[in-house]
Amino acid sequence: MAKITIPLGPQHPALKEPGNFLLTLEGESIVGATIRLGYNHRGIEKACEQRNFLQDIYLLERVCGICSHSHTTCYLGAVEEIAKLEVPKRGLAIRVLVAELERLHSHLLWLGVAGHEIGFDTLFMYAWRDREHIMDCLEMVTGNRVNYAINTVGGVRRDVTPEMKDKILKTLTVVEERANYYVELATQEVTVLARCKDVGRLPNDEAVRRCAVGPLARASGVASDVRKDDPYLLYGELDFKVITSDRCDVLGRVEVRALELFESIKILRQVLNGLPEGPIAVKAPRKVPAGEAVSRYEAPRGEDIHYVRSSGGEKPDRVKVRAPTLANWASMAYMLEGGYLADVPLVIAAIDPCFSCTDRAIAVRGDGQSGSLDWDSLRRYAREFHRSRGVDFSNVPGRV
């Protein structure tokens, strides 16, 4: 059969971010794949050199719209090491709190996207509704849904009140129950099994050879997790398991992420119930002494690594960011080759590449009047809208 080569992307309905995949096909089977990236290059590393250490936090928070806290915490790990700043324990605990809430929301988001890619849109809607509970907690703690802006040099900017603690613990009970349902789904549901089993295979030795990170590596039996291998914040003192699977396929990646929900919930309970007393931040000087540091962090998608060098001024000399998705592209061509064209979007989605999400709505009326709706009124509006059409959401399981 004659081989044909087709491009997928950079703009393609199945991709949520710009990437170019050149696929060589023999019929429906993929026999070769090359990847071209860089369409989203924004020059953030260069921009960091032109701003001071504090301004860089806000810039780096925008590297990714899903793991925004990961990048700032990773960067600050390096800056605080160079500046020899000791962040108070309560500050560290709040960083862990936001980090694990972020992992929960990110994994639920991914679960929804995976559901959508396999044509199981009910799962997409369930997962994203459950994710809203976590988003509410993040908004309550930090004041923001996406770019939390909770981190600052030397600690965090907002404290956690006892009311917030109660609300989060209550939410976790609901999310835990839902997580049970997702695990059942990932291991038993016929559609999920049929669509994910043996798709996008990455054997253990290839995952090691290609230096895969995060859930992708763990689903190929590589027990790598920066929280265990190179503990930062309070992870050295917390009790949690590294979830792995030997399945080496997309189904394994679903399983790992679903089971990681429980580990994050476990960590959150430990942090909330043992929240240390004391200040949340120390005062940091504007100038950071000369030095360099490498900081690693387990983002929801895997190992995030930042390198920072200072020459003793207010601005860094160099900030290097390597987000987890870049590390996982090295495995992508391997996972695509030998598979079917129809599985490409799912295999790509299974490494959970980053894309952004939006917030809030502006109501614009035909009579020229406009105004913004806050989240609660938007929700009330949605409930009323559906109730007036005969759909009542008040008895749906999983409501907080």
Place this chain on the structure above:
Amino acid sequence: MEEQTRKKLEERFGADVSNFVIPRPRRMFVDVPREKLVDVARFVRQDLGITHLSTITGLDAGEKMEMLYHFSTPGLCLTLRVRLPVDDPKVPTITGVYLNAESYERETMDLLGTKVEGLPPGRRYPLPDDWPVGDHPLRKTWKKAA
């Protein structure tokens, strides 16, 4: 683990590995000449058993350019530092040892203008195809085009 690794590297490479810095537990920096880079990388992977290359940082330090190869394993993040003259920034590729080095090496070629030798043919990353030749944004002397 840091001291053990240092000893093993010194035993094998002697004066070719220098300037060991252990700023804190689980972190180590060491200087390697570019001629020895591939040998040391192979030793790190095969003898020290560090199979994970986290990333490569390229930077312009004024008189010299630096390539920092960050390797990690549970309990240690080892950084090999290669200093390159600015007028001759040639460095051998380590893709023969660490397959995933390719995109990181291409990144330093585009953004910093290093000359990585021995890379398989492939597309540039991350700058666009029509980006001017010889224009490397991460050089300290770089000026934004008007």
